[in-house]
Amino acid sequence: MIATGALAGCGSGAGSDNDASANEKWCEQFPPDEITLVVPFPPGGGYDAWARLMAPFMEEILGEGVTVKVQNMPGGGGMSATNSVYAAKPDGSRLLFIEPGEIISNQIAGNVVDGFDVTDFVFTGGVTIDPQVFFVAADSDINSMNDIRGEEVKMGTQQIKPQEAITFEEMGVEPQYILHEGTSDVVLAVRRGDVDISRLSLASVAPYIEAGEVKAISQMTMEDLAENQPLAAELKGIDNLATLGLEKLNPVFDYRRVIAAPPGTPACIADTLEETLLEMTADEEFVAKANEAGLVVDGRGSEETTEVVKSSFELASEYEKPIREALGIK
């Protein structure tokens, strides 16, 4: 209990005199010579691509002499990287690039150290929005999420996440989860018909939809997909949260890739980081390069991002019981 209190104290920070003088020093020294952007996945994936794309632009905006280094820290379901930034000095030299839902599901499942709280992070903003899609085999009888209401389904996934557990709870679906090593294994399993349904981000499943191998039966945003999203035109009119009557689930399906700073990062640093992020995502060259690589830029500020994380965490907490049941936690 004492340890928890101390940790929380470290986290929220800004109260005591000591912290105030430290903050002042960090503010003066910002930006440091080297900023490390920690990616919780191995090199080569989507997160890595984003980080390596952002690094040179951040360097340019932050000014001469600043190096932004990408560090891949896979492991622990993203928690190795998360913990390393959570515990870092809040001087802006160590930042985390993540989808907060990853951390939220770990926290709900109890897979975090005592005293950890995702909402302690200082979220400086988001660079992209990742709509989620439920999909089935191209020749499947299932054509809408409504077809599986009250039914038993085999759900293929990499890891059981709150999003599925909550959706199935709301729709009265009885899922049998079948876990796989990687997203490609999941897609293959759907194709073979070994599982009935799966969920992935639109960006990762779009090529398979385009090739006619799988079909999307619903996308989990509130309205039709934004125009800059892949296959926005083709997927116009398929089910979404609103048509399914699942509006209240919006917060957990609001997937964003965000840059988070350690708890207690002073406003002076957080503000500069937010400005950097917004300037970068508005930069035409950045957007063009991202589009070339199939990445959709959608820059959002600190306030909105923090709000999204908070409401997502609150909603997931409401469903703690079904989530933990799905995970087999007593």
Add this chain to the structure above:
Amino acid sequence: MFEHIIDAVGTLLAWPNPLWMLAGVLFGLIIGILPGMAGSVAIALLIPISFTMEPTVAVLFLMAAYSPNGFGGMITSILVNTPGAPENAATIFDGHPMAKQGRAAAAIGAATASSVIGGFIGFVLLLAVLPLAQKVVLAFSYPEFLAMSLVGLSIIALVTDNSFVKGLTATGVGLLIAFIGLDPVTGQPRFTFGEAYLWDGIDIVPVLIGLFAGAELLALFGSGSSVSEADMYELTGEDGKIKRKYPVLEAPITFMEGVRSTFRHWGLVLRGSVLGTIMGVIPGIGGSTAGFLAYAQAKQTSKRSHEFGKGNVEGVIAVESANDAKDGGSLLPTLAFGIPGTVGMAVLLGALIMHGIPAGPGLLVEHIDIVYVLILSMIVAKLVAPFFVWFLARYANQLGTLRPEIFTPLILVAVLVGTYTIRFEILDVYVALFFGYLGYAMRRYGYSRIALCIALVLGGLVERSYVQTLSAFGSLDVMIERPVSLVLVLILLMILLVAVRQNFKAAAEGAAPMDMDSGAEIGVTHRRQWGRILLTGLLFGFGLLIMNDAIKLGGQAAQVPMLVVVPYVVVTALYFLAALLPKMADAVAQPIRQLAARVSRKKPKEELVLVGGHHGGLSMVEEARAELERAEEIEETEESKHTDREVLFRQGLFGLWSLALAALGGVLGFTIAVPIALFGFLRLIARESWMVSICVTAGTCAFLYTLFTVLLGFDL
């Protein structure tokens, strides 16, 4: 098709692309040689450089670096007993024994030739089945994965026929380690003892590095002997000429002799290649299974199967042809579905996306030009790499005779730094060290490290596909209801039958028991040995820990682990007891042995056995005793430079020093730790001269710094 190929050839020849090809191949080889770094790492590291290039050139460059990776890994496997990546794990079984006999160059030659041919066959098969690609990939589902991984596991029964029960124990250790991490039922962490480090399980590569290289180094430094013990040449008495001890056919020595021996085993290469290609096609199986399977089938079909594990070049040929053929196979799912067959392919797809080439199934339709450049670059890289390898191999036989005082610390530094760079996790380094000591103990007391290695590599797949099969199909009946898995199940039964027959035959003929790990020892002894007590106690304790956690965990996630851990705990408890009370254990075992001997008495057979050969017409007990004496003899000759006490002291010193290196590396970073530790070792422990110590340290650090910090941009 042909116009595309001609276009691709044009791309490959256009200046300065041949230069990129050479640079890529060289880089890929170096990455491959470094323990712990795989082809996927090579691609990942080069992606930023490739951004400056046209997409087609970038593909050429990346493939040039990816394709020859197995060549590099093979060199490390043979020379230092370390699989550079799990794919090369089976190469060490015979490759390293060959190096020990001073025939490293031949092993490298044979491996190179079979890699080139295997790789080529893989691509030819790829082009042949490309039209059927989707059907082939879709034919494999969970039951097939399960059957396939069980076939892989059953190979343990074939390759460890020294002590069946000890083999099973080692298998148990491997499986239990494989079960650590996220469970395949709910995806929650299990057996992690609260450590975030264990969430994703224990990384295979540090374990393999420790088990094989670490153990080897410990033994070498302890005994003060060089890698290669035997001299393959001898002076013939009368004319004073140097003659080889064994004919070329049985024991090739030079690189070219190795190459020629590959061509003499055409059937073997062909079988290995077909096997490798098929295994590559199936996403999720991984290349390491291909190597194990090829090794087992080679041993089964060889006329000299009793020499496997003791430096039979056939073992190297089979594994390496399968290993490189799988590259062709793994392109199939990548191209047909945009679904990567290996990690390397996954990283490649990522790189393509970054170049604006959507890596989905549309690749084959919209970017066929790039596909052909990709395939052709891989082939050409496999043809270019042998020249570099040949250049290196010229020194390979000499390398084996280096003094251990200099050789062992250098390799240890390279191995530990390599382990660290897998994911910049210092705990990986400690894992490698721990498995180094464990591997040494296993080697000494006759527990098969190969069994552990196979079980560790396949354990996750076995459990996952078992759970998947049950969840998707309700029962295991489906395994004999689906044609492909039925065939696999039949193969599995066949292997098990053959293994049983082989064990009986070996017992009946009183042939020398065949443990892959050299210096193995048979359990006929009355002495109480502290090492044995420690090892068996550790194995037993580990089982108890896992069992305790499994009971607490309960439910489906504990099901398969319980199935393994309960018999494991019983067996290791018995071994632990036997180690504590050796006399009593022997008294119990004696009647059983005599019974076995009476059942299996038969006429002996004359056989040519290269190293440590033994022709026996003895009863099994006598045979076992003779074997023990022989094993002790080997250990004595191995350690003849020093007394037992000295050896123990030297090993303790080496162990402590490596621990210090790891600790220093963790605190100060390896850039600082390596020079301090290396110089300290050379000057204080090895007692080299100031001159030698300074030169070797400076040279090593300059090499490591250039490679890791300057070229690769790593922060050590």
